[in-house]
Structures are given as structure tokens and as C-alpha cells.
Amino acid sequence: MTDEYPALYKRLQKLSAKLARELRSPMSAFAQLNVATSSPGALDAKTKQLIALGIGITVRCEGCIAYHVHDAIRAGATRQEIFETIGVSIMMGGGPAVVYACQALEALDQFASSGLVPASPEVEKK
Numbered sequence: 001m002t003d004e005y006p007a008l009y010k011r012l013q014k015l016s017a018k019l020a021r022e023l024r025s026p027m028s029a030f031a032q033l034n035v036a037t038s039s040p041g042a043l044d045a046k047t048k049q050l051i052a053l054g055i056g057i058t059v060r061c062e063g064c065i066a067y068h069v070h071d072a073i074r075a076g077a078t079r080q081e082i083f084e085t086i087g088v089s090i091m092m093g094g095g096p097a098v099v100y101a102c103q104a105l106e107a108l109d110q111f112a113s114s115g116l117v118p119a120s121p122e123v124e125k126k
Helices: 005-022 024-038 045-058 062-074 079-114
Strands: none
Touching: 005 024, 005 062, 005 079, 024 045, 045 062, 045 079, 062 079
């Protein structure tokens, strides 16, 4: 469990960029897939980030949690919306998801207080 989700987010961005330079075609395809699936359609970008966060929690992916908490906040998700996503993740993932839900909570609090992602009043700790 990381103690610093904003730092993990930044580190993963740098490593992903390095990987993209070394593995151009697959990483380019992945980037295109990310843009295509994250863009607003029938679901808005915020909802899509919340879905991705829920999946990240249930598959126990710490890096996914860092990315999608960050991106959900950036897309306008409120603290309550993130908590409801965490709740659904726990329902779907059981006990192991609780551990990663705790990590998502920690990531939420760290991003809200870091200034890395602009926080709306709903996102800040109450």
C-alpha cells in the first residue's frame, strides 16, 4: 500500500511515457483506446472514470486507483460520488476489495489535499 498517491500518479505517468517511447505501436494503440473510451458519449467522462475506479478496486490495481481517483476528480466527481463507487466495488469484490477501497480513500484524501488536482468544495474532506 502506497503512502503517496500523487507521487505514484506522477511516477506512473513518467514510466508510461518511457514505455511509450520504447514500445510505440502497442502504447499508441492503448492511448487511442483510452481516448476513445474515456470521451463523453452516452456516459459522461466522470461516469466513465468512476467505472474505471470501481474496476481498479475490484481487480486490486493500486496504480489504477491512483490514476482513476485523480482522473475522476479532474472530471468533476465529488467525494460522495467516489464513495458510492467505492461502495459498489466492495459489494462486487468482497473482502479483498475492502483493502483496495481503503487505498482509494487514501488516494482521494491525498489528491484532495495535494493541489495536484483542482478540488471542488464537494471533493475536499469534510
